[in-house]
Amino acid sequence: MLAARHERLAHDGVAADRLASRIAEHAEIGATPDGGVCRLALSDADRDGRDRLVAWMHELGLVVQVDRIGNIFGTRAGTEPGAAPVMTGSHLDTVATGGRYDGVYGVMAALEAVRRLDELGLVTRRPIVVAAFSNEEGVRYQPDMMGSLVHAGGLALQDALDTVGIDGTRLGDELARIGYAGDLAVGAIRPHAFVELHIEQGPVLEAEGLAIGAVADLQGISWQEITVEGQSNHAGTTPMRLRRDAGAAAAEIAVFVRELALRAGEPQVATVGRLQLHPDLINVIPARATLSVDLRHTDEARLQQAEAELASFLERLAAERGLTVSSRRLARFEPVVFDERLVRTIEAAAAARGYGVRRMTSGAGHDAQMLARVCPAAMIFVPSAGGLSHNPREHTPAEQLAQGANVLLDVLRRLAG
Numbered sequence: 001m002l003a004a005r006h007e008r009l010a011h012d013g014v015a016a017d018r019l020a021s022r023i024a025e026h027a028e029i030g031a032t033p034d035g036g037v038c039r040l041a042l043s044d045a046d047r048d049g050r051d052r053l054v055a056w057m058h059e060l061g062l063v064v065q066v067d068r069i070g071n072i073f074g075t076r077a078g079t080e081p082g083a084a085p086v087m088t089g090s091h092l093d094t095v096a097t098g099g100r101y102d103g104v105y106g107v108m109a110a111l112e113a114v115r116r117l118d119e120l121g122l123v124t125r126r127p128i129v130v131a132a133f134s135n136e137e138g139v140r141y142q143p144d145m146m147g148s149l150v151h152a153g154g155l156a157l158q159d160a161l162d163t164v165g166i167d168g169t170r171l172g173d174e175l176a177r178i179g180y181a182g183d184l185a186v187g188a189i190r191p192h193a194f195v196e197l198h199i200e201q202g203p204v205l206e207a208e209g210l211a212i213g214a215v216a217d218l219q220g221i222s223w224q225e226i227t228v229e230g231q232s233n234h235a236g237t238t239p240m241r242l243r244r245d246a247g248a249a250a251a252e253i254a255v256f257v258r259e260l261a262l263r264a265g266e267p268q269v270a271t272v273g274r275l276q277l278h279p280d281l282i283n284v285i286p287a288r289a290t291l292s293v294d295l296r297h298t299d300e301a302r303l304q305q306a307e308a309e310l311a312s313f314l315e316r317l318a319a320e321r322g323l324t325v326s327s328r329r330l331a332r333f334e335p336v337v338f339d340e341r342l343v344r345t346i347e348a349a350a351a352a353r354g355y356g357v358r359r360m361t362s363g364a365g366h367d368a369q370m371l372a373r374v375c376p377a378a379m380i381f382v383p384s385a386g387g388l389s390h391n392p393r394e395h396t397p398a399e400q401l402a403q404g405a406n407v408l409l410d411v412l413r414r415l416a417g
């Protein structure tokens, strides 16, 4: 009995090799020499990645729609007229030093789940929508999760289109340039539920030897850009006591946020990921420093406390060093608790296939946190080798990718009826 059941379940799963080859083929778009991927949002590589997805959606007979912020939706029809669809998917854009799985995996696995349903001749009651959201990474244009945020009504379309990127480009212009300024109204597709499959991007599942994470919540994210202004002067002739050194102040800020996080203890994290000095020359005291600070915590009050501590440190620093320090908010999202029933559905689906599963918190931001504003949402994680992500060496073995896709398939079947 049990053996027959296992055989049937295995038979019903997505094809691991086809999923792996889809991901590998897609990773050729924007491939970097170190084995990673660079597909910054709305770049030529992003366009090529989108084109490939749209072609694959058409091959599967999905009805493709693009909304005005460039989110791509491929719909597989259901049997019940007017029923709200079950939505799944993730994003195709990457950080500049990205890997092959962050985002893309969730979209490609969704395609393979749809193909499996087709092969099994299964038609669901509700439509199933495969989504690829614009600019999830927020590297080129802030905030991150922008396409899903606009979809969920958390950011006005025009404000998103008017965003100026770190390269000085306007998002709306780049979206039109790559041919993805669609005409579907943003938020037009209201899902019955949203489930996102993603690599963990952290070390927990691998360390515990588990195949699946049922993501129950996601930590809050605070991004700011700090600008320090001092005065440039000669590095050899200016005594230390007379300097207004913006570069040294930036270094102090970086040390301060690290110590702040260590003092607060886990799960507080803090990162200075970007630092630019001007004029950036060996024998000139920096006149200006621009740096990013990324603060995250699962508890909103603790996150606010970290922000307040940083703000008062910046005030002190400015006064003590004779500098001007200003700060600009780039992104701010409160922690999100996912839908309990959906999390349980994911746990049950994993257990039914005999996969080891645990509940977990997402340290990374995801489109699902935005969709959670408009419908029940949750996420499925699979292990990340060495816990590495936002790194060309990001890796998950094909078998584990398929296990996650199988859970997605089962959850979609359950939700879509």
Ligand code: GLV
Pocket: 136, 137, 144, 363, 364, 365, 366
């Ligand atoms: C987005 O992917 C983030 O977590 O930074």
Ligand code: MN
Pocket: 091, 102, 103, 136, 198, 365, 366
């Ligand atoms: Mn991602």
Ligand code: MN
Pocket: 095, 102, 137, 390
């Ligand atoms: Mn990412």
